[in-house]
Amino acid sequence: MNSPSIVRTNTAELYDAHVMKNYARAAVTLVRGRGTLVWDDAGNRYLDFTSGIAVSALGHCHPHWVAAVQRQAAELIHVSNLFRNPNQGELARRLVGYAGPGRVFFCNSGAEADEGMIKLARLHGVKKAGGEEGRCFKIVGAKNAFHGRMFGGMSATPQEKIQKGFRPLVPGFAFGELNNLESFAALVDDQTAAILVETIQGESGINPCTPEFLRGLRRLCDERNLLFLLDEVQCGLGRTGKFYAFEHAGVRPDVIAMAKGLGGGMPIGAVWAGEKAAELFQPGSHGTTFGGTPLACAAALATLDVIEREQLLAHVTQTSVVWHEALCRLAADFSRHIVAVRGRGFLVGVQMKDDTASWLAALRERGLLAVGSGNNVIRLLPPLIATTDELAKSVEIFRATLVAKA
Ligand SMILES: *Cc1c(COP(=O)(O)O)cnc(C)c1O
DSSP states (O other): OOOHHHHHHHHHHHHHHHSOSOSOOOSOOEEEEEBTEEEETTSOEEEEOSHHHHTOTTOBOOHHHHHHHHHHHTTOOOOOTTSOOHHHHHHHHHHHHHHOSSEEEEESSHHHHHHHHHHHHHHHHHHHTTTOTTSSOEEEEETTOOOOSSHHHHHTOOOHHHHTTOOSOOSOEEEEOTTOHHHHHTTOOTTEEEEEEESEEOTTSOEEOOHHHHHHHHHHHHHHTOEEEEEOTTTTTTTTSSSSGGGGGTOOOSEEEEOGGGGBTBOOEEEEEOTTTTTSOOTTSOOOSSTTOHHHHHHHHHHHHHHHHTTHHHHHHHHHHHHHHHHHHHHHHTTTTEEEEEEETTEEEEEESSOSHHHHHHHHHTTEEOEEETTTEEEEOOOTTOOHHHHHHHHHHHHHHHHHHO
């Protein structure tokens, strides 16, 4: 109908006129995706190493996922949580299989999963205080954390750029130094109900918790009867080569928040709670209209099917070794621009000496989409299906971009 250039002009104008300005958007309109590739409305092709920020785990339009969603859309899309639906039951079973004995609550996003987790912490505190409200409600989190944009999660996100303008925040949050167990232990008192960290901090520059730190937090929570809450919204669902990133440390939390990669592109979040917290929600204590619809759960089930059938955890573990080596070589060759390479599996941060905006634009011009993260970090989040060749291609483009800038 319209020529591509007319559509492009139109979309930019529509955004300028009608879409809220809460994002500093790249001047690109994406219209189509297949596997690891996306196309813009001018016909330019990109290697998509954003995966929609760790969402499109199977890349774009994986045939098994598309067939499952099409089938479910023609069968039953939405029913209220006042009724059962088979897909939600089956998805809960599958997630309990990965996380361990417990129960799952379904929602629609990472922020909502974090809110659910924070509410479980409050209920645990009430239980700890013998049923009295307001006595035990504090949560110890980490500096530089990110737990979403709603009031609970935002209050657990001690970053000026995120909290500015929205105070007063939810009370009761204190923040220790990541990977410093003593600094967390020093903040725990009789009013503390839980400890909350991201297993790998995603938004503030890819900062992993060390295994010793995670094991220490587990011990601290056991000793002081605290819930151990892990936000795996970004690092979970296979991104590090294990289903959950905490598996690398051999610990198990009491509660897990997940979302991003879970639906393979469909909005769905989930909170898993182990024995210590699985019974805290009772009828009326929490809910959401859209959580765990037949359609969203069908997408998540299809995503898990592909992760399992195509052995994507092993794939990420194996292929990321050579990719990381190549990125580290790049960092060594261009040490005047690159400070460090961090991360695990397909969750990688390349810390630059200067601001990332111009680097991201230059990478894009050469056909690689990446995303910024705090502290001058370029985040590379390939879909879990990315091939060895595609990973190598990303390094090639990165190298060409650095050479051009030199
Ligand atoms: C993205 C993210 C969130 C928020 O998820 P939304 O789906 O954007 O609400 C929360 N925690 C972590 C660790 C995240 O990376």
